[in-house]
Amino acid sequence: MAGAGAVDLPVGAGAVLVVGGTGKTGRRVAERLSALGYAVRVGSRSAAVPFDWHDEGTWDAALEGVSAAYLTYCPDLAFPGAVEAVGAFSRRAVERGVGRLVLLSGRGEEAAEAGEKAVMESGAAWTVVRCAWFDQNFSESFFLEPVLAGELALPVGGAVEPFVDVEDIADVAVAALTRAGHAGEVYELTGPRLLSFADVARELSAVTGREVRFAPVSPEAYRLVLEEAGLPGDFAELFSVILDGRNASLGDGVRRALGREPRDFADYARAAAATGVWNA
Ligand SMILES: NC(=O)c1ccc[n+]([C@@H]2O[C@H](COP(=O)([O-])OP(=O)(O)OC[C@H]3O[C@@H](n4cnc5c(N)ncnc54)[C@H](OP(=O)(O)O)[C@@H]3O)[C@@H](O)[C@H]2O)c1
Numbered sequence: 703m704a705g706a707g708a709v710d711l712p713v714g715a716g717a718v719l720v721v722g723g724t725g726k727t728g729r730r731v732a733e734r735l736s737a738l739g740y741a742v743r744v745g746s747r748s749a750a751v752p753f754d755w756h757d758e759g760t761w762d763a764a765l766e767g768v769s770a771a772y773l774t775y776c777p778d779l780a781f782p783g784a785v786e787a788v789g790a791f792s793r794r795a796v797e798r799g800v801g802r803l804v805l806l807s808g809r810g811e812e813a814a815e816a817g818e819k820a821v822m823e824s825g826a827a828w829t830v831v832r833c834a835w836f837d838q839n840f841s842e843s844f845f846l847e848p849v850l851a852g853e854l855a856l857p858v859g860g861a862v863e864p865f866v867d868v869e870d871i872a873d874v875a876v877a878a879l880t881r882a883g884h885a886g887e888v889y890e891l892t893g894p895r896l897l898s899f900a901d902v903a904r905e906l907s908a909v910t911g912r913e914v915r916f917a918p919v920s921p922e923a924y925r926l927v928l929e930e931a932g933l934p935g936d937f938a939e940l941f942s943v944i945l946d947g948r949n950a951s952l953g954d955g956v957r958r959a960l961g962r963e964p965r966d967f968a969d970y971a972r973a974a975a976a977t978g979v980w981n982a
Pocket of ligand 1: 723748749754
């Protein structure tokens with residue numbers, strides 16, 4: 703099975719399962735695969751064939767006739783239960799004839815590395831797409847409301863992060879799913895620049911024409927903010943950990959996988975502003 707990654711994936715070879723195929727990265731991966739002519743099956747609780755990480759009874763139907771799969775675990779690969787679910791699902795996928803697996807992971811998350819290992823040991827040809835913070839967190843996720851409110855409150859002080867554009871992540875994931883030469887690779891995906899959250903606030907102020915400020919807060923206070931918004935409080939500790947300096951460097955994953963430079967945060971911000979997502 704591991705030899706599956708040595709050749710391009712033929713368009714008629716079977717469906718490509720995109721777990722989280724309505725999410726930030728999965729939606730873009732599914733769109734690209736469809737445009738290339740691949741049969742795509744979205745794997746999510748609301749999909750036509752429902753898939754739930756927490757209900758093994760949904761897994762076989764989602765894997766029926768699938769030759770390759772993109773795996774995104776929600777809410778986060780570093781959270782309790784993720785490693786067991788991703789490992790068990792990867793093994794089931796291989797038993798059902800899936801030849802290649804591409805896993806979305808997070809940079810600097812020690813707990814997520816156990817999930818990566820489980821996919822590496824599944825017997826499939828594997829690729830790990832290990833990503834920095836997404837640019838699109840500010841326009842399509844839990845930082846949209848704070849940007850609209852004009853204040854980014856986070857427990858991260860002056861930390862810098864090489865934010866990555868999910869368009870680049872989708873390009874890399876699709877290359878790994880469909881093309882030869884990506885099996886056995888761990889791609890560290892970042893943008894081309896380190897930015898602090900104060901830098902991000904300045905970039906967003908510039909493109910929106912409204913003041914967006916950065917306000918450092920304690921992890922305890924931020925946990926309460928998350929829980930009031932209905933989000934997992936564990937993100938507060940995770941953000942403090944991954945922004946402690948360990949990720950303050952650029953990765954070469956986009957260049958290695960695609961032979962081009964990653965997209966800059968300023969280009970993302972201009973494009974997102976043009977959609978009107980940050981209009982008051
Ligand atoms: N945000 C970041 O900056 C960042 C950085 C690095 C890595 N990551 C990783 O990105 C992953 C999340 O991916 P994303 O941001 O592309 O997704 P997302 O935008 O958060 O969307 C979540 C997707 O997963 C599906 N989903 C939610 N719960 C599910 C469940 N129990 N079973 C099956 N599907 C479920 C959702 O559809 P339904 O609601 O229909 O089920 C949706 O398609 C996490 O593993 C995280 O570690 C994120």
